[in-house]
Amino acid sequence: MAASGGHSGGAAAAAASIPCVRLNTGHAMPVLGFGTGSSSPPADLPATILHAVRLGYRHFDTASLYGTERAVGGAVADAVRSGAVASRADLFVTSKLWIADAHPGRVLPALRESLGRLGLDYLDLFLVHWPVAAGENKKLLPFDMEGVWRDMEECHRLGLARSIGVSNFSAAKMSRLLAFAAVPPAVNQVEANVGWRQEKVREVCAKNGVVVTAFSPLGAHGSAWGSNAVMESGVLRDVAARRGKSVAQVALRWLHEQGVCFVAKSFNKERLKQNMEIFDWELSEDDKEMIMQIPQRRACQGEFFVSQDGQYKSLEELWDGEI
Ligand code: NAP
Secondary structure, three states: OOOOOOOOOOHHHHHOOOOEEEOOOOOEEEOEEEEOOOOOOOOOHHHHHHHHHHHOOOEEEOOHHHOOHHHHHHHHHHHHHOOOOOOHHHOEEEEEEOHHHOOOOOHHHHHHHHHHHHOOOOEEEEEEOOOOEEOHHHOEEOOOHHHHHHHHHHHHHOOOEEEEEEEOOOHHHHHHHHHHOOOOOOEEEEEOEOOEOOHHHHHHHHHOOOEEEEEOOOOOOOOOOOOOOOOOOHHHHHHHHHHOOOHHHHHHHHHHHOOOEEEEOOOOHHHHHHHHOOOOOOOOHHHHHHHOOOOOOOOOOOHHHOOOOOOOOOHHHHOOOOO
16 A cells, blocks of 8 residues: 555545554555454444544454454445545555464465455465464464465465565564565564563564564453553553543554554444544653553463474463563
8 A cells, every 4th residue: 555645535634644654565554453353343343444444544454363354355345435445555454374274385275265255356464373383173283484484475476465474473483584584574463562562572573674563552451361451550541641642542652652553453433533543642751761660461371372282382482481
């Protein structure tokens, strides 16, 4: 998608308010994306996504795991048909390779299946969802990072994925991948928020031109595994009161000022709008110092990816000690 312009009607001004970052493939990615991962996606999700497009959202995050690819694809088609955007090229769609398909030879077919569900010719970004592989009956197996990445590169060369990247990769795994990648990852999507700052991952990504995108930027508040560390933080409450903003806006603004992109999930029209209104004000140095005092804890531990048969025998191994 273009860094700016190309939008039609009243959405144009709003869309311009979400800035873009340039990926190492030369493509522009809006720094704020609409996260569609949810344990209970509503039946009217396509209408909510279309509403988000009208508000100015241009970046949509899905995955084969989420069961929301059809809803995203339907909304993309509706957005073009209704003139909310001039063409599909005005939208940025991310999807992800699930662990059952994280095997050499399975990557390209899995991408084609995702594209089929989305009704699209290409993805803007295709991510390896976890550095994990599973076989039939969900049994965990060794993960062939290089074999899977070679197939991701083929997806990129074929033009089916304009950019490719990873998710849930530790700093150590990023370094391993970067050492052999012919097409370097454009993005590493990881859990990141004021309560889990991901400094090591951010450092290795910054050195190598890889964009970090935060998932659970609000701590996955309300989900089974999520944390209250963001939305119920006393520090954020104080900063929010001082700035006249909401706690969620302070949390998202902090990520933006760190140079981290983010995919936030809200299926609520008011909160979708609120989450966009973070690009025309700043946190003070005092605010940021207070935020740095927030205790750190990873919420999404990935304990289900640890087993004696799989790649990782402990959480230490899964995260290379970065826990
Ligand atoms: P999140 O965005 O941190 O938090 C979502 C929760 O916050 C929802 O309960 C939402 O409720 C609420 N919320 C949103 N905006 C709010 C606001 N302004 N004020 C108060 N509450 C607000 O959590 P997430 O869903 O875990 O992460 C976002 C996206 O990241 C997912 O949807 C998915 O696309 C992606 N993700 C990726 C991975 C991965 O492994 N790569 C893992 C997890 C998530 P309402 O809907 O009611 O507003």
